[in-house]
Amino acid sequence: MRRARAFATILGAFAALSRPTALLAEPDAPVVRSEAPIHEVVLSDGTRRYSVPIKIGASTVDTGLDTGSVGLRVLERGLASGDAQVSGGFDSYAYASGARLNGVSGEANIVLGGLSARARIQIVKRVDCAPDIPHCPASLVSATQYGIQGDGLPGEGFVAIMGVNMGHDPVPNPLIALGVKRWIVELPRPGETTPGRLILNPTEAETAGFVPMPLMTDVLHDSVAGCLVNDASQAKACGPLMMDTGAPGIRVVNGGLGARPWPVGAAATLVFFDGARHAVAAEHLTIGLRAHASHLMFDEEPRRPDTAIFPGLSPYFAFSVLYDPGRGAIGLKPRTPPPGGPVGAVN
Secondary structure, three states: HHHHHHHHHHHHHHHHOOOOOOHHHHHHOOOOOOEEEEEEEOOOOEEEEEEEEHHHHHHHEEEEOOOOOOEEEEEEEHHOOOOOOEEEEEEEEEEEOEEEEEEEEEEEEEEOOOEEEEEEEEEEEEEEEEOOOOOHHHOOOOOOOOOOOOOOOOOOOOOOEEEEEOOOOOOOOHHHOOOOOOOEEOOOOOOOOOOOEEEOOOOHHHHHHOOEOOOOOOOOOEEEEEEEEEOOOOOOOEEEEEOOOOOOOOOEEEOOOOOOOOOOOOEEEEEEEEEOEEEEEEEEEEEEOOOOOOEEEEEEOOOOOOOOEEEOOOHHEEEEEEEEEEOOOEEEOOOOOOOOEEEEOOO
């Protein structure tokens, strides 16, 4: 009851509520629906990662799923002879951790779920650290022991990563090559024994009930307007909120909330806004719980002028997330909360 009253207070403070609407009618061009399983992989340091099986050439590769990056990128040692062909020149891609994948552009026949296509990939020949983050995970292990999304732990992580955000890159989102117009990410959650789902070209029935939010494309890729609010004190940080399965905690940058994060056990709410600044969805969570992916950090970055919120996995534990590049929107639909998990709500 207390949490419901806190949410009502938040909504009254920010904007009038709007009713959810359908995200998009079915695309005019014929599309094929398919889906792929999403598997949870827990690293030895407790970090949760997620993977999907992708066939690249003749090899089936367990591939890290990352909604915070773009492009299919494969360590050269993960490819058999003939799986991919070099088609372009040097390509380099860096992640927030500082790990940088260096290689060449290539092409390969790929299969994901029931869809197949010829797609552009990056063939990674060397991994290093960006100059401003010299002690990134890639610096901690040898090249033969390095795995993508492995946190620098020897022999952990993946030989490939599939970035499925809606940004642009010379090595693009491979879902586009597969003819995917929209996709839904449903992560497996702590304690669940069945895989999650990456739903490709979902049906009209599957997209019903999602609340749409326009992308803030001029700020951060795949970000929407949002706030993180302390339910007790009503202290809040508001700004672009970036959706990213590759970030396991909640990080607030330049939030003006001091250097010390709220204590473990604090009740908090992530609030999501539509294009008219109406609060249309919220996630009720508790700070510091693994089941909520809610380890909280406050950072100051002088090079970034404004507040930004990086909620990591937490929203995916409360919501199914619909990606709609045609409309430039992300949609949220509450999931049935697991025991002890965060609670999603729409209005």
